[in-house]
Amino acid sequence: MSLAPATAGWTWRKPSVIPGFGLTLGFTLVYLTLIILIPLSALIWRSAALGWSDFFAIATSGRTLNALKISFGTAFAAAAVNVVFGTVVAWVLVRYKFPGRRVVDALVDLPFALPTAVAGIALTTLYAPKGWLGAPLAWLGVKVAYTPLGIVIALIFVGLPFVVRTVQPVMEEIDREVEEAAATLGANRFQTIAQVLLPGLAPAIITGFALAFARGVGEYGSVIFIAGNLPNVSEIAPLLIIIRLEEYDYPAATAIAAIMLVISFAMLLVINLLQSWSRRRYG
């Protein structure tokens, strides 16, 4: 779109008549470096300074392993629940007309807007043994608050909008003719959904799962109130980082944080690959 003639040879940017490239890119890079890159490299540098044997000892200690297992396990379970119900909610919001649809649609974003600490104490009070939901559940013999199940509940709350908001726009784009074609070819509604619609939605559903999962692994505020925080049972990895910090055990806190970062990035990478595979497979 440039008016200036292209210069010969390698250029790292296309010329443009709009001024301000140096100023805006310069400010962006300086701000990004100061706020994000230098602090994050402090984490990498400090964990590298630990040395391999120390790092390995912290990483494989029972309490660290259990905390990581609990964080990733509960986040996985919550994201799986959200995939099922979030997809149903998105479908209902896209396809059905009912009074109050706007309100329900807006409400889905509540977990984005509500501070996590508020969600945490509300869910804990709700599921405590004498709470509105905790009491009937206790009567059924199910204990939610102060158990790993409570962590899953909190992470379902936090992750729900990620699935709905990723799947919803893709559902809105579905061409009705595809469904009509399936129907005229003799597919019943269930076959149309399972074999025609769901494969097309798979990339969006996987992305929603990944976002909810990544958020759940790192979540702290909404979880610590309801978790009970029993070491090796309901202690999440972010909490263990804070406990180590309060003990002035900086190496341990750094090592756990580094492990969490690496696993999170690795999982996001795997999920990105899955997604591009699924896009190639189903278009």
Next chain:
Amino acid sequence: MVDIVTHAPRATLTAASKANRKPLVSATSESRPWRYLLLAISFAFLGVFLVLPLVLVFMEAFRKGVEPFLETITEPDTVSAIRLTLTVAVIAVPLNLVFGIAAAWAIAKYEFKGKAFLTTLIDLPFSVSPVISGLVYVLLFGSSSLLGPFLKSYGIEVLFAVPGIVLATIFVTFPFVARELIPLMQEQGTGDEEAAISLGASGWQAFWYVTLPNIRWGLLYGVLLCNARAFGEFGAVSVVSGHIRGQTNTMPLHVEILYNEYNAVGAFAVASLLAGLALVTLVLKTLLEIRYGDELAGSRGH
């Protein structure tokens, strides 16, 4: 009551055809029982997970009447927490706003190498746990770091003080404005600015009179989300704050302290203020989506 969203233009339904219309059975929708079942599942799920906690916050806040509620929110510690939270948001949101505009301008208005990588870096804080976002500043400014003791010798406290809280908040709210503006400005292209400049406008004039009016609603949308997070951030702030009552306690941290002191009414009173802000945010956000939906490109989903 439950209707299917059909694509048939409504105007074609005359009064006569409406009157003797048979129950709608469409090949591209579920049968009526299934529709009711899916609606019931959605309502039950959202009711249990979203509505109940929200209602509970306000019920608990006013459980013992208005008096204890007012008592909590006018208490000096609460007032100072509210003031600190406002201060932090007033610093963090405008900084990220300026950054968002600059980053979106650089990324949307020019073609250069490494653009995709830069966009990925801007999104980085979303994939980092809030606790780790706080931890990195502890490592950078803590007593065992290089910078911390150096700044301290000049009387500058970053950790367990307001600057640390501001930095942690900036970190976690970093991408919000940029993420709204980048897709929006990319969609709008460079034609308007090029026209303004060829007509003799300076760069600033082009930005002020052409770009800004084009992006104002998207900008407001991003600021709204950024602000909500800045008010509510808990994990990152918790790590760097030091929890000094009346000094380094933000509203979410104050909720935690009151709750851990078994002062449920007090905790929910402060929590209800934050929940009220969340509701206002949701209402404004929805109004923006309804009124200016087409001027908020790619705004759905975070």
